[in-house]
Amino acid sequence: MVVKSQFEKLGLHTIAVELGEVELQEELTENQKRDLLQSLHSLGFDLLDDKKSKTIEKIKTLIIDLVHHKNNELKINLSDYLSENLHQDYNTLSNLFSETESITIEKYFISQKIEKVKELLIYNEFSLSEIADILNYSNVAHLSNQFKKITGFTPTYFKQLKNKKRIQIENL
Known part of the structure; x- marks a missing residue:
């Protein structure tokens, strides 16, 4: 209800609001997205898309750094390496990466x-x-x-x- 009210205050029309997901009738403009982000932050919420994007970029950065700059000095499994560095379960990281990038982390x-x-x-x-x-x-x-x-x-x-x-x- 709190999240839905924030969308309404900003004049955004929601179709559905469920835990972790909001479906809107129209696309957000950059200004609307910025205002929404500020509004949600003030309540302790965040936009999940931004977190997903950041996590994907962190995965890519770790892999690129490992392969191109550290001569691939990997002493543990790639899955353990990513989990340890990102402090998240590998299955979660793998599913997020595959869903977003349409390629597996391994590929x-x-x-x-x-x-x-x-x-x-x-x-x-x-x-x-x-x-x-x-x-x-x-x-x-x-x-x-x-x-x-x-x-x-x-x-x-x-x-x-x-x-x-x-x-x-x-x-x-």
Whole structure:
């Protein structure tokens, strides 16, 4: 009733108000959303969409940081890592992420790892075996299979494509 009255005070027409959910007749403008957020905050409530968005961004940031900046030094399961850092149950995080992003956390993690593999292949500083070690793949075959599944190319073929596109300085 308290939430419904706040919507009415702001001139917003509700269709249904249930625990944690409000269905409106029309879309909120940015000004209406800001006013509603202030009104709800004063009563100790928050907009769940904002919390969902923040949680999704935190998940992505943790995964990107882990893969691209920490050389994937993951000593525990990804699920435990995310749960510990976000102080939430992994099943809740996983369901929220899948529902919002239309991809699982695991697939997002794998896609980030493949992007890192591409980067390392292009820089040509490490062998495929070293890249597999850096990114905690159990072996080169696992890395190669996952790479081909995501990109459609083998890592070796991808590396050759890069070399064909580049013109050597002596040929300029």
